[in-house]
Amino acid sequence: MAKEIETPSSATEQKKKKKFWAGASLAVVSLILGIMLSVQFKTAEENESYGGYFRTSRVEMLTEQLQVLQEENQKLQSDLADAQTKLSNVRDENQALVDMKEELELAQMGSGAVALRGPGVILTVSDGQKITPGEDPNLQLVHDDDLLRLCNELKSSGAEAISINNERLIATSEIRCAGTTILVNWKRITPPFIIMAIGDPEMLESGLSIKGGYLEAMRYAGLQVNLQRIEDVEIPAYNGPFQFEYSTPVVAGGEEEL
Amino acid sequence: MILFGILVFCLVLGIIIGLQIPIAIPIIYVQYMSIGILAALDSVLGGFRAHLEGNYDNVIFLTGFVTNVLLAAGLAYLGDRLGVELYLAAIVAFGVRVFNNMAIIRRDLLKK
Numbered sequence: 001m002a003k004e005i006e007t008p009s010s011a012t013e014q015k016k017k018k019k020f021w022a023g024a025s026l027a028v029v030s031l032i033l034g035i036m037l038s039v040q041f042k043t044a045e046e047n048e049s050y051g052g053y054f055r056t057s058r059v060e061m062l063t064e065q066l067q068v069l070q071e072e073n074q075k076l077q078s079d080l081a082d083a084q085t086k087l088s089n090v091r092d093e094n095q096a097l098v099d100m101k102e103e104l105e106l107a108q109m110g111s112g113a114v115a116l117r118g119p120g121v122i123l124t125v126s127d128g129q130k131i132t133p134g135e136d137p138n139l140q141l142v143h144d145d146d147l148l149r150l151c152n153e154l155k156s157s158g159a160e161a162i163s164i165n166n167e168r169l170i171a172t173s174e175i176r177c178a179g180t181t182i183l184v185n186w187k188r189i190t191p192p193f194i195i196m197a198i199g200d201p202e203m204l205e206s207g208l209s210i211k212g213g214y215l216e217a218m219r220y221a222g223l224q225v226n227l228q229r230i231e232d233v234e235i236p237a238y239n240g241p242f243q244f245e246y247s248t249p250v251v252a253g254g255e256e257e258l
Numbered sequence: 259m260i261l262f263g264i265l266v267f268c269l270v271l272g273i274i275i276g277l278q279i280p281i282a283i284p285i286i287y288v289q290y291m292s293i294g295i296l297a298a299l300d301s302v303l304g305g306f307r308a309h310l311e312g313n314y315d316n317v318i319f320l321t322g323f324v325t326n327v328l329l330a331a332g333l334a335y336l337g338d339r340l341g342v343e344l345y346l347a348a349i350v351a352f353g354v355r356v357f358n359n360m361a362i363i364r365r366d367l368l369k370k
Contacts, residue, residue, distance in 0.1 A: 025319055027268045
């Protein structure tokens with residue numbers, strides 16, 4: 001194992017010993033070097049079996065790529081957070097839109113801008129036929145105030161929508177005598193007057209035909225009155241214009257009052 | 259010349275042992291290992307050269323081997339941390355020395 005050069009001289013005993021240790025050290029170190037080399041070879045070969053993925057340059061490149069991707073990932077994550085916030089905002093806006101639509105529908109129903117259907121009553125009123133001599137024929141006619149009272153009665157009985165001869169009654173609708181005819185929504189209507197109302201049919205019926213009520217009085221007067229409950233009545237929309245020449249909505253607290 | 263043969267024999271023996279033992283260094287440390295190998299090669303050649311020139315010192319050789327290997331690997335590691343390719347410095351330094359030592363050894367051997 002060690003270098004043994006025969007030098008019989010006794011004076012060189014120490015030198016020989018030194019040489020032995022030198023050889024031993026070099027041998028051991030070269031052994032270690034050999035082990036390191038082969039281990040490295042093995043590892044390199046293993047890398048090669050991965051397609052050389054782990055060569056140092058490759059490692060550096062991948063590290064760089066990883067860093068870039070991580071940065072990108074971070075950016076995308078913040079983008080995602082932004083997008084999610086926006087999405088939730090949009091959802092809120094959508095909710096607001098839905099709320100607004102509901103509000104609008106309600107307002108349209110209330111204002112008479114849309115046709116409505118539902119259970120209710122149909123009340124047909126016509127002029128009396130029996131004309132007894134000596135009696136004022138005027139009493140046999142249906143007057144504007146008759147209709148007005150009937151409509152008022154219907155409203156107080158909980159009618160949600162009323163029409164007279166397909167003229168929807170809205171907030172500004174008038175029922176007014178105009179010579180020989182009656183005006184509703186500035187349109188002439190003639191007998192027979194068909195009043196349709198949506199509401200609880202029972203309530204509407206009983207409200208009209210209550211004893212001593214106006215309907216009874218009309219019957220007594222000889223007018224032809226027919227009250228009929230109906231399961232499904234359709235009331236048309238107000239088809240005139242909504243004109244507000246003098247009115248402007250009052251804005252309170254930045255919100256329009258509906 | 260006998261020492262040279264012994265060194266080559268030990269190197270081959272080491273390679274065989276290394277191939278047989280089930281040790282594999284983690285892939286991350288391949289770079290440091292390679293620089294360590296370079297340092298070890300430099301040390302062995304330096305030691306052999308010193309031996310040929312007759313000014314070999316066992317302590318200097320062994321400490322030099324250990325510190326060179328550790329310094330090289332440490333330099334590479336530091337370079338990685340700093341983002342500077344410091345291992346190149348080790349490679350150049352040891353590479354130059356390996357060539358120098360090889361040249362001197364060759365001449366010494368030829369002279370004999």
